[in-house]
Amino acid sequence: MNGPTDDVELAAHLVREAGVLAQRMRADGLDPQRKTSISDVVTAADHAAERLIVDTLARQRPEDGVLGEEGADREGTSGRRWVIDPVDGTYNFVAGLDWWCSALALVDGDDLVLGAVHHAATGRTWVGGPAAGPSVDGVPLPRLPDRSAAESCLVTYLHPPFYDTEVGAAFGRMVSGVATVRMLGSGTMDAMAIAEGRLHVLCQHSVPPWDRLPGEAIILAAGGTTRTVRAAGVEWYVAGAPTAVAEVAAALSGQRTP
Template sequence: QDVRTGAWELCDLAVSVAREAAGLVRARRAAGIGHVATKSTETDVVTSADRAAERLITDRIRQARPADRILGEESGTHAGDSPVTWVVDPIDGTVNYVYGLGHYGVSIAARVADVTVAGVVRDIDSGAEWRAVRGGGAWRDDRRLTGSEVTDLGVALVATGFGYQPDRRARQGAVVGGLLPHIRDIRRFGSAALDLCLAAEGLVDAFYETGLNMWDYAAGGIVAEEAGLRVTGLSGEPAGAGMVLAAPAALYGPLHDRLVELHARAA
């Protein structure tokens, strides 16, 4: 049984598996969208490429480390008795994939004892790749990332996203409407994992979204944290389904407090 838990080694495996999965999705997309089915609502889609990529990722992890657990968006929990859990989103941004817009990614994180220790997000279309190891920094290729230097929320470009449930969306819309007058602008690119990497790189100044699952934010979250951003929920909660807020220190307080106020009003 393989219980080596070195974060660099886990990161290297995540990177090589993410590259292979990205290649599979690119090849599939070149041949067409594939079969599209709906999940929780008619706007929540899954394609044959999501499923095939997740199968490839889980197969490769299983081959390399048969004792590890895996949590994947499309296939759920795979049991194991090692302390390592892999958290997999085979395509984050499936709607972008379906429309052929680009900007969808493979996201793979490794967690040990409930702490994310390594993560990689790879933009399938562009080939851009972000990775991080706990304590080892966040990287895009060979460039170390340090987030945005913007200090004034009023000129901050903030990325966010919306879930697939209509009632949640209505609340998310109310919050974003209340936030807009207080920031430079909003970006809704369609992939939470990539949004977190853009925030790590300072290509947006901050990111927040409610209702995310761990596979959406585990890898992007460690990339943002290792770039020096604070990544939390609201009011002392850890990042989770309630909220994933990622912001550099100077923006964190004002954005956090504004979101608390807007969520109370939208409840």
């Protein structure tokens, strides 16, 4: 078998290769296509980067399943599945901004095994999970410090059509108790900033597995927590410093923390 054989090494290799490919294709020019809205777009780079990962896994992990944002969906026989986001933050990617990444996660049944993220703009690669302490470029990350919501920078996104709905009202409760708010355009890159302690808590509703699991694995490995909350008819995902997560979740539900 050629190439990395360890899961952590393989995951890091896959996201680096996907990120490098996407970045090269962006430099050559893109023709973005709209998916569901003007802010939800896809490019040939997304498809090519996903195909690169899927083809490599077919050789390196033929018994594992795959699930990708751009359509890859194969059941395996091992019980394991690789969840792929070839370009997270595609609107930023198309706009020439640098807050985007290539990411994947490995799950075994219901267990989240590891996540890997590559930021092509800086060449940095994060990996982490229950069996692998969190690191960036091989350097271990320190344990994530706890902090309250009132001391935290919340990173989030809400599509404007939701602002004047019950979802928007829940969003308003959520953001009212934090120190400051950012909307940066890549949930997985937001998660990496949280894992490094530069941001503190993230929250967004209706988050698909490829947008959630890679960052979740690394945040959990760094000592953070995650939670899902049902509010205003949708499911919200909250991740980051444990106290801030609990307080944001309570705010979404219209509750007060002790």
